[in-house]
Amino acid sequence: MNKKRISSGRITHLAPNEVFVFGSNLQGMHGGGAARFAYEHFGAVWGNGVGLYGQTYAIPTMQGGVETIKPYVDDFLQFATVHGELDFLVTEIGCGIAGFTPEEIAPLFFKAIENEIRNVYLPESFYKVYEQKSI
DSSP: OOOOEEESSOOOOOOOOHHHEEOOOOTOOSSSHHHHIIIIIEEEEEOOEEEETTEEEEEOOOSHHHHHHHHOOOOOOOOHHTTTTTTTEEOTTTTSSSSSHHHGGGGGGGGHHHTTOOOOOEEEHHHHHHHHOOO
């Protein structure tokens, strides 16, 4: 594994090429947590719960178990690969209001580490889970 690309635990501002990646619900009702912050500060759009809006990328996390989140994470990682001009700062999606743990969500992002998707920055907690898996 090359250099860790760690997103800040508290993202309060973005450079013009940075995108705030947060957990949402499918309805795009950004009422709390990181979703609300994305809506109030970075251009998330009310009613849009999936994809790129403003300087945000919404990944739905409220519709069921981890298996229902995986296709959205896979789509995101593919999107990030195609958009190398942007840096994606991933929050601990699903680990707040949705009630998941980093141990449950982090494996969905292991492909970003293993394939060295250089423009995807993950929470330190996700790297810790990855490193535990590698022991």
